[in-house]
Amino acid sequence: MNITQDRSRLNSRIMWAVVTAVIIVLAALSLFPFLWMILTSFKSAEEINRMPPTVWPQSWHFSNYVHAWTKPESGFGRYFGNTLIVAGIGTLLQLVVCIPVAYAVSHFRFKGRGFIFALVVSTMMIPYDITLIPNFVTLRHIPFAGGNDWLGNGGQGFYDSYMGMMLPFFADAFTIFLLRQAFQSIPRDYWEAAQVDGMNHFRYLCTVLLPLSMPPLITASLLAFIGKWNGVLWPLLITSSESLRPLQVGLLYFVSEEGPNYQHLMAASTFTILPIVVLYFLCQKWFHAGVASTGIKG
Template sequence: MAIDVQNAPAFVPPTASRTPRSRLSRIGLPGLIGKVALAVMFSFPILFMFVSSLKPDQQIFGDLSGVAAFLPVGNISMDNYAAVFDRVPAARFLVNSIGVSVITVGLGVLVNSLAAFALSRMRVRGKGIILTLIIATLIIPFETLALPLVWWVNQLPSFVVDGFNLSFSKGWLDTYQVQIIPFIANAFSIYLFHQYFESIPRELDEAARMDGAGWFRIYRKIIMPLSGPAIATVAILTFLPAWNSYLWPLMVVQTEELRPVMVGVQYFFQLNVSWGEVMAYASLITLPVVALFIAFQRSFISSIASSGVKG
């Protein structure tokens, strides 16, 4: 194949070529100060959560009337974090959520990008109507679909492995796959991939087709390597609902060993409520989300700027 994407100049969306200085000059000093003030204001709840996780309950309530509520001062310790692991199987919940979220993200990127590629690059009759119907599903709240979905997943066959014996059973309730498979396909992810793929020149497809490349090779060798910002954005937007899932696991998962982190929050409100432990647990389950966003924030912003405004 004559096209070498690895050595070819990278495709840069029009909005990505602007330098930080030009962006700063457009925003202006008052706008920059306003954005910084807004960011600081929204960071106060997170700062309060992390600081409170290091304090006993009496000090948390005693510091609420002053600035000390946002400062790590007074009786600071890691006792609340140790108590979290004594009160709930937090490590197991974290492993479950990480596994479910990572698998959902990986399969979601693959399935949604393939669907968007077919609608964007291939000749599909009525693809405009298909894309419209896909986007229209976004207006349906999940709570409306939850009960019918529970009935459907309970009718599906499931594999049961017992030693060297393989058998079949009915229903996916109380399994890992019931937390993953219903959320792989996502209308907004398809739309976001579609919009980004539309910004990639079609001349690359035509040149690859002339060299004998099939559609899947074009998808794998050309389109996806140029779609890093879109992939990062879809990964973040898929990871967040999977990590924050509460209602669905509460309905379909009964075994404690299979529960995700969000279901574990209810453990802290059953008997004596310790707000220091609640803040410590909330801090533990917030750190992966913050780390993921910091790692992919540049690609996230680039993708939204280059594909989200296209229509």
């Protein structure tokens, strides 16, 4: 009996060691490109093109970051500001729209509720690229916006504006789905107790439901913010002014302008992704809790 137990423990330890080794190797392979990007951003052009290549910079060129930050006409500081406006305000307004919808389909009892929710969720199956042109035409011809008349003609609508970059994403099916799952996981006894205290739906949502749903709410906010931060195709289509470019569009133009100056490209790439990496590490506890509480497997 003892021999069998010892063998079982030995097999478990071997399995644990193998799994740990595989995880370490995969983590190293995943992190190496980012480490290489950061180290390359401090190298000179001559050292980057040297064969065999060097991993650690022989001399640290912090001027690469200064060049990358100031090279665009408006500078990456302006691009960061544009992105913070679009991602920050856009995420806030997205939650303002999606939270009431998620509450309605999870707490109100009305005919067709399931069909409406299924219809909303089904929009996630529509490829993103298909919606680009319809959204563009709609925003360009919105009545009374950007000099348009009541028929949507004569002006440019929300073309080349902050609102144009944000508006199509206010109603997001995945955010509605995520919050609906979170709201349904909270026992209905809370609502019955709130009714005894004289609460209406709005007060119950703000003072009871949202505080209890904070991890999924942070998860939805983080996913929405990252999606807007990394947006390229839609901002590239809906804007033309250089001063309105968000970060990723500015980086796209910077790559075409810099050409083979990889030290500047790596510097720009590093300070472009750094805020999102920091944000994730600050919010990862709530992110994991939100995913777990809504039953989403990844």
